[in-house]
Amino acid sequence: MTNPHGKRRGTRDMFARDFRKRGMIPLSTYMKCYRIGDIVDIKGCGTVTKGMPYKVYHGKTGRVYNVTKRAVGVIVNKRVKGRILAKKINLRVEHIRHSKCRDDFLKRVKQNELVKKEAKASGVFVGTRRAPVNPRTSHTVKGKGITVEEVRPIRYEFIA
Numbered sequence: 001m002t003n004p005h006g007k008r009r010g011t012r013d014m015f016a017r018d019f020r021k022r023g024m025i026p027l028s029t030y031m032k033c034y035r036i037g038d039i040v041d042i043k044g045c046g047t048v049t050k051g052m053p054y055k056v057y058h059g060k061t062g063r064v065y066n067v068t069k070r071a072v073g074v075i076v077n078k079r080v081k082g083r084i085l086a087k088k089i090n091l092r093v094e095h096i097r098h099s100k101c102r103d104d105f106l107k108r109v110k111q112n113e114l115v116k117k118e119a120k121a122s123g124v125f126v127g128t129r130r131a132p133v134n135p136r137t138s139h140t141v142k143g144k145g146i147t148v149e150e151v152r153p154i155r156y157e158f159i160a
Contacts, residue, residue, distance in 0.1 A: 011055050015046035022047075025094055032093065034072050038064045039099040042074065042091065051092030061099050062089075072096060 008015070025047060034040065044058050051071050056078065066073030071092050078087045112128040119126040 007054065009055075011044075011058075014055060014058055015044045015052075017046055029094055032098065034064050034067055034093070034096070034098075036064055036067060039102060040064055040072070040074060040096040041099045042076065042096055045094045048092060048094040051090065051095065053089060053091055053095055057087075057089060061101060066090075 003009075025045070040062060042053050042057050042060050042062060044053050044055070057076055060076050060078075062074040062076035064072055065075050065088065068090075071090050073088060073090050074096065076087050076089060077084050079085075108130075115126055115128060
């Protein structure tokens, strides 16, 4: 048999539901509120075939630009040969979820605001920039009654 050429070719594992997550979709999926400008992750759900993303967009992150009763319009970057195009796709809410890519950033912003407020009250300068972690200092590993074993490869001998 020749290779199939359908739209859903090669999506056997991609659109399959997770282990012990089959069956009815939880109601919390439908109760989530999406607003214009939200960042969402696209993950196709095989249970609902309507409003499903094409397989290229599975696993991509985009920004919401339109919200309707059952679906959400998302702008996603797609690489086509040498250029990146902004594509507008419409997806049902079962196939998207809020992205957690900005959670750490927003948490850091709140923390920095608190630190700045405390520093302003005490009159001390506090730097809020992230600093790279320095490498660990050198140290010697010691053990009681342990002999050092030298490990090296066995020498290759040519047998004729």
